[in-house]
Amino acid sequence: MLAYTTYSEAGGVGKTTLASNLADAHSQHNRDVLAIDLDPQNGSLTYLLGVNAHRDDGDADNIARHLIDRPKGDFEDLIHETQYGFDLVPSHNMLENLADLLGRASSMAEDLGEEFERHDQLRQVLLEAGIPDQYDTIVVDPPATAGPHLYNAIGATRSLVIPLEPTGKGIQSIEGLRDVVHGFEKTVGVTVGVLAVVPNGVGRTTDQQRYLKRISELGYDAPVAIGERASLFEGCWSEQTTAFAYVDEYRSRKRDHEMETLDQLRDLAGHLEEVRA
Template sequence: MLTYTTYSEAGGVGKTTVGAALLEAHAEHGLDVLAIDMDQQNGSLTYLLDVDAPRDDSQADNIVRHMIDRPKGDLADLIHETEHGFDLLPSHNMLENLEDLLNRAQQMADDLGEGDDFDPYDRLRQVLMDAGIPQEYDVIVVDPPATAGPHLYNAVSATRSLVIPVEPTGKGMQSVIGLEELVEGLEDRLEAEIGVLAAVPNGIGRTTDQERYLNEIHERGYPAPVALRERSSLFEGCWDQQCTPAYYVEEYRDRTRDHEMETLEKIDDLATQVEEVGGL
C-alpha cells in the first residue's frame, strides 16, 4: 500500500494541483485511490474537484467529528466518488477549529481516564484504521494546508511519507529547510521514520539561479525524478474549471499544446516512480 502527504511550507507552489494530477495518474494506472482533504481553506482539493460536500453545515457528519469521537455515521459514508477515477474524503469548515476541538477531546479523555489512548496528533490514522479504510485502497493521499499544525501532524502520522512540491527559489529552499526541521520533530514525537518519496520542483525557468537550486535539492538527498516548467495557464485553468490538469487539457483545450502534454507525461512518470518507491 502507498500512502503519502503532499506538503510544502510555501504557498503557491501548486501543491494541491500537482497532488490532484498525481491522484488521477494513480487511478489511471488501475489503482484504487483515496484522497483526504484536510485543508480548511475554501480553495482546497474539495473545491478543485467540484465535489458537492456540506462543508458549511455544522450539523453534518465530517472527518473532524470522527477525530474527536463524535461521529454521526460511518466514515465510509463520507467518501465521494469523483469523475476523475478516485475517491475523496472532503474538507469541512470544522477543520478551522481542529486544534481546539482536539484539545477539548483530549481533556475529556483525560477526565475519563482514557488519555493514554487519545493522541491528538495520531487521530486521523486511528480513525482510518478503525473504519477499515486502508484495506479498501491501494493508494491514500492526504492534502493538508501549507502550515504546520494538527492538520499536518495528523496527515504525516497517517501516511509516514511526503511528496513535496518545491519552488526553485531562495524562498522555496528555505521552506525545504524548515520542513526538514519539522519532520525531525515529528519523527521524535511519533517515534517513527518519515520518508520523502519525491521532491517536485515546480515552475522551473532557465535561469542560472534556478539551476543552482535544482542542484541543491539533489545535494540535500531528495529524489526529484521530474521537474515541471512554469505552467501557470494550465494550473490556473484547472481552478477556473474545477478539475484536474489532464481533464482540463482534454475537455477545455481546443488544440493540443505540446508543452502541456509534456507536463502531463512528467506527472504520470512521477506517479509511476512514487508507486515503485512505495512498493506497489
C-alpha cells in the same frame, strides 16, 4: 500500500494542485485511490475537484467529527466518488476549529481514563474503517501551516511529497528540511520519509538549474521538474478540475508542453508507486 502527505512550508507553490493531479495519475495506473482533504480553507482540494460537500452544514457528519471520535455515521459515508476515477473525503468548515476540538476530546478522554493521541486520530480512523484494505493509494492534503491537520496527516501517512519553487527561498526551505522533518518526528512520534521533491515552475535560467542541482546534492529525490505552466494550472482552478481533464475538455488544441507535463505527472505517480512497491 502507498500513502503520503503533500506538504510545503509556504502556500502558493502548487501543493493542492499536485495532490489532485497525482491522485488522478495514480487512478490512471489502475490503482484504487483515496484523497483526503484536511484543509479548511475555501481554496482546498474539495473546491478544486468541484465536489459539493455542504462543508458549511454544521449538522452533517464530516471528517472533523471522526477525528474527535464523535461521528454521526460510518466513515465510508464520507467518501465521495469523483469523476476522475478516485475517491475523496472532503473538507468541512468544522476543521477550522480542529485544534480546539482535539484538545477538548483529549481532556475528556483523560478524565475518563482513556487514551487519546491527538496526532494519531486520522490513522486510527482509517484503520478502524478498514481503509488500508480498500485502497492502494492514500493522498492527504492538509494546510501548509504546522498544526493538528498536518500532524494527523503525517501520523497517518509517514511520508511526504514536497512541491518546490526553484528560487532562493525555495532552496532555503529544502536546506532546512531535515530539521523540519525531525521536528515532525518529535511532535508526532513517528519516522517520516521524504518520497520526492517536485520542482514546479522551472525555467532555463542559470540560477534555477543550479537550484535543481542543489536538491540532488542535499540527497532528495526529484524525479521530475515541472516547467512554468501557469496557464494550465490556473485553468484547472478556474474550471475546478484536474490538469488531465482540463486538457481533455477545455483545450481545442493539444499543446506539446502541456502534454509533456501530463506525462511527467504520470511518471511521478509511477515513481512513487515503485518506491513503495
